Amino acid sequence: MSKNVIVIGGGIAGMESSAYLAAMGYNVTILEKEGKLGGHLLKWERLFPTKRHGKEVLEFLSQGISEHVSIIYHADIENIERKDQVFNVHLSKGTSLKADAVLIATGYETFDARKKEEYGYGIYDNVITSPDLEEIFLSGKGIRTASGKVPQRIGLVHCVGSRDEKAGNIYCSKVCCVTGVKQAIEIKEKLSQTEVYCFYMDMRMYGFHFEELYKEAQEKWGVYFIRGRLSESCENADGTIVVKVEDTLAGKPLKMTVDLLVLLVGFVPSEGTRKIGELLGLSFNSNRFIKSADEHTMSNVSSEPGIFMAGTCTSPRTIANTIMDARSAAATVASYLEGYNIEKRTIHRNLK
Template sequence: MTNKQTQFPIAVIGSGPAGLAAANTLLALGHQPVIFEKEKITGGKLSRWHQLFPGFISAAEIQEQLIGPLKKASVKISTETEVKTMKPDSGGLEIETASGEKIIAKGAVWASGYTEFDARRKEEYGYGLYKNVLTSADVEEMLAKDGKLPFDSADVKRIGILHCVGSRDEKVGNTYCSKVCCICAVKQAIEMKKLYPSAEVFNFYMDLRLFGKGYEELYREAQMDWQVNFIRGRVSELAEDQQGKIRMKTEDTLTGVPMKMTLDFVILMVGMEGKRFSFLSENKNTDGSDFISYPENFTGENQTALPNVMVAGACKGPSTIVDAMNDGKSAALALHQYLISQAEK
């Protein structure tokens, strides 16, 4: 374990949308932020996505808009640097990385993001066993990389999209709604119709929770202009036949009849999961999730147990990219205000 001490003005933990937006705001407020990223590449989950709902804007473009100004200002981004813990220090804050490096900062914005639900935990959907079952994240990565999926359009007649995989499900311990999967499913359904125009696309949902601006309109567009079928019913099981096609079973709850259907491939809309960091908050969430709990008091929603650490983005709970970015900006401002109030003392 090294005992190297480095003086940094402000640390940003995580280089996803929330962290990058926070760093940009800190920069605009005259601070010199330093970003720590656990992974090899910057951008968080955003770096793996293809196009973003509801407007089909390229994810790479948004990432460039966030990283560009930081590069220009020579903001340091330390990749493969995982922050393990933080504690108060006479200089402000002592940050310890997984490799044992210690860093002193005036304050920090914590934006460590979420983890994707591991679809193998829903064994009845056969992810990892059936080759024609993908997750929504797999689809984004494949489309971002190659612009296509590994299925020949002549073979694809029916595509199934399953909502709420790992969300609103006591059986996997996640009772909360992951918020973005419904609209992402509508978006991916349209993308599937673009890739496979002669195929039928079926979205199986429990409730459609399309809360954001332009989301309801995209749903309408999917129904009307892209002929996407929405069937209300949670899929109970998938089974692979000898040709690798997927046999789906559900109840079509709008007619009140059990339904089965053969699908050529299936996309599972995986939800979001959190991770607790006891040094940021000891409190438990009322929904039992492991996201970082924060004061749900409207005005102090970026605060943590450490006064000079603000928390932002999807590490607090399921969040869209826009919401994560706005929360990052808000956290940066809250930290700025705190540092000013301390300097005045």
């Protein structure tokens, strides 16, 4: 009789790990809190660095969801009990499910930009976030200011809620730099006469083709990159936004008016990640994501036997890295279910 795996979360990581676990013959049930699969991928029109449409990747992921994968939508987990090697997952609607292993794929949320009070999100009409801009792209509507005008100048602010001790997040979210470059190019594609300024601390173009995209933004599209962190933004009487920033390459303070300001928000652990981690008594790392048993060698393994993680519930990741991590998690879960002693191998610390 094949074993049961419950995958919590039906985003990229949950879908891809389910596909591989099902392919290996396990009975997989995805518990998804929303009414459809796809998670954040549903909200991104095009993806860096290729500018491929997000729905293409979603289509690929969907093909992996075979008849061996059951899906429970609008799932609200009330409690998870463990007896010997078996987990009993209780849902709020009274359903209970048994599982031999639990894979957490509860992901991230974008940083609530209102917490960077000095940038005025939620207060100034023409301050939006990168997901808001993506929603505009998805809707097919033109990029307009709150009053319906074509913006003549748009600013993008990097590292909003990332690498920011004041915001409580010291880590890099890994995707915002290149998202900013991608969105800057997309703005120029749609509004060629609009000036686009990116305000950054560092441009972390670590991924394959990221640097090329960054170069394209400057050379082909004329996007301006200004090294300096925004200190504040304010609203003019006409609704335009005044930004104050130090141009650290020129060594001068800079004050500029933009028609639209886009905040490139970072990743924080999702509410689901926090809730499920707490329900299962898991450890969290210093950045509040679920802690892996070892960052180098046990990235999918939790502090409790039989409970595994995939994707951004452990740290920020790109889509490509999330898919790889999901397959890695599937292999780890399968090995555990087949009796392989995952923790048999140990790390020797302080080897000289």
